Amino acid sequence: MLSATAVDDHGRPVTNLTKEEFRVFEDGRPQKLQHFSFGREASLKVLFLVDASGSMTGKLKVTSARMALRLLLKALSPEDEAALAAFDHKYWGVVAFTRDRMAIEQAFTELDPFSSTALHDALDHAAADLATHGEGRKAVVVLTDGVDTSSQRKPEDVMARSKALDVPIYALSVVSPLDDPASERFTGAEHPAAARAGMAILKRYAALSGGAAFTVSDFPALQQAASSIVGELKHQYRLGYDPPAGPTRFRRIAVATTRKGVVIKTRNGYVPQS
Numbered sequence: 001m002l003s004a005t006a007v008d009d010h011g012r013p014v015t016n017l018t019k020e021e022f023r024v025f026e027d028g029r030p031q032k033l034q035h036f037s038f039g040r041e042a043s044l045k046v047l048f049l050v051d052a053s054g055s056m057t058g059k060l061k062v063t064s065a066r067m068a069l070r071l072l073l074k075a076l077s078p079e080d081e082a083a084l085a086a087f088d089h090k091y092w093g094v095v096a097f098t099r100d101r102m103a104i105e106q107a108f109t110e111l112d113p114f115s116s117t118a119l120h121d122a123l124d125h126a127a128a129d130l131a132t133h134g135e136g137r138k139a140v141v142v143l144t145d146g147v148d149t150s151s152q153r154k155p156e157d158v159m160a161r162s163k164a165l166d167v168p169i170y171a172l173s174v175v176s177p178l179d180d181p182a183s184e185r186f187t188g189a190e191h192p193a194a195a196r197a198g199m200a201i202l203k204r205y206a207a208l209s210g211g212a213a214f215t216v217s218d219f220p221a222l223q224q225a226a227s228s229i230v231g232e233l234k235h236q237y238r239l240g241y242d243p244p245a246g247p248t249r250f251r252r253i254a255v256a257t258t259r260k261g262v263v264i265k266t267r268n269g270y271v272p273q274s
Contacts, residue, residue: 001035001135001166001238001239001240002024002166002238002239002240002253002255002266002267003137003138003139003166003168003210003236003237003238003266003267004210004236004237004238004239004255004264004265004266005168005210005232005235005236005237005264005265005266006235006237006257006262006263006264006265007232007262007263007265008261008262008263009261011228012231013231013232013234013235014235014259014262015038015039015235017038017237017257017259017262019033019036020258021257021258021259022036022237022239022255022256022257022264023255023256023257023258024239024241024253024254024255025253025254025255025256026241026243026244026251026252026253027251027252028252028254029244031241031242031244032241032242033239033240033241034240034241034242035238035239035240035241036237036238036239036240037237037238038235038236038237038238039234039235039236039237043077043079043080043081043136043137044076044077044080044081044136044137044138044139044233044234044236045080045081045082045083045097045130045133045136045137045138045139046072046076046080046081046082046083046138046139046140046141046233047082047083047084047085047126047129047130047138047139047140047141048069048072048082048083048084048085048104048141048142048143049085049086049087049122049123049126049140049141049142049143049144050065050069050084050085050086050087050094050108050111050142050143050144051065051086051087051088051113051117051119051142051143051144051145052086052087052088052111052112052113052114053087053088053089053113053114053115053116053117053149054088054113054114054115054116054117055113055117055145055147055149056113056144056145056174057113058176060174060176060217061145061174061175062113064174064216064219064222065108065143065172065174066105066108066109067219067222068143068172068174068216068222068225068226069104069105069108069143070105071222071223071226071227071230072141072226072229072230073101073104073105074101075226075227075230075234076101076230076233077234078099079099080099081097081098081099082095082097082098082099082101082104083095083096083097083098083104084104084107084108085122085125085126085129086111087117087118087119087121087122087125088113088114088115088116088117088118089115089116089117089118089150090118090121091118091121091122091125091126093129094107094108094111095107097133116149116150117144117147117148117149117150118148118149118150118151118152119142119144119146119147119148119151119198120148120151120153120154120155120158120201121151121152121153121158122142123140123142123158123162123169123205124153124158124161124162126140126142127140127161127162127165127167127169127209128161128165130167131165131166131167136238137233137236137238138166138167138168139167139168139169139170139211139233140167140168140169140170140211141170141171141172141229142169142170142171142172142202143172143174144171144172144173144174144198144202145173145174145175145198146171146173146175146198146199146201146202146215147198148198148201155201155204155205158205159204159205159208162205162208162209165209165267165270166267166270167209167267168206168209168210168211168232168236168265168267169205169206169209169211170206170211170212170213170214170229170232170233171202171203171205171206171211171212171213171214172213172214172216172222172225172226172229173198173199173202173213173214173215173216174216174217174222175199175215175216175217176217177217177218181215182215182217182221183217183218199213199215208267208268209267210265210266210267210268211232211265212228212229212232212265214228214229232265239255239266243272246272248271248272248273249271250269250270250271251269251270251271251272252268252269253266253267253268253269253270254268
């Protein structure tokens with residue numbers, strides 16, 4: 001099964017594609033769709049992964065992360081479930097999946113940023129965790145400044161594992177205007193910062209998994225990013241086909257549509273179960 005989203009030239013969700021308009025390829029060979037569903041036909045599970053390391057102690061970062069979480073929770077439908085996990089140099093669960101939005105918000109306010117940042121380790125853990133929650137629409141949304149200082153795993157290794165999971169990753173990097181390429185105060189071109197490297201890696205995570213990555217340094221950008229994330233989460237297609245026989249190895253997936261001007265976002269492969 002694949003989670004997929006469709007967007008137009010402006011990045012807006014396309015919500016009226018039919019089964020006949022999808023084309024699915026495995027290692028370049030076309031596959032026949034056996035299952036097709038869209039949006040509200042299944043509830044959504046969202047794991048919010050919050051950076052609780054010492055680099056998130058600034059007032060702007062804390063306030064922006066809290067506001068982003070609030071906007072995203074508010075936009076979920078009543079039947080959707082959310083969970084909260086956090087990380088510094090380690091990863092831990094904070095609130096198990098629930099429909100109680102206030103429990104998530106309250107737990108967030110009790111986090112005390114401290115220690116170093118193991119972002120890659122946490123993303124690896126979060127995606128693997130969520131992948132065990134059965135079939136259905138799901139996603140990881142990570143709120144961070146994008147800077148990793150203490151992961152044991154290398155980004156390439158984490159990406160190799162995460163791209164085989166049916167878990168879209170949405171990354172919201174909360175940064176200073178000095179590190180935001182969209183800001184008039186951006187200085188990164190003259191003074192490369194760790195945040196820039198972190199943002200680039202998060203974009204790769206998101207692209208490989210079928211999600212999206214955003215960098216924000218002010219409230220309007222935060223609102224726009226939250227709106228885009230929610231728009232995609234609410235409009236996931238679920239596509240399924242019978243995998244062809246063959247060895248247990250990574251198989252590359254490509255999904256397209258016959259409708260012009262529409263791009264399909266999904267994970268780029270999987271490893272069949274032995």
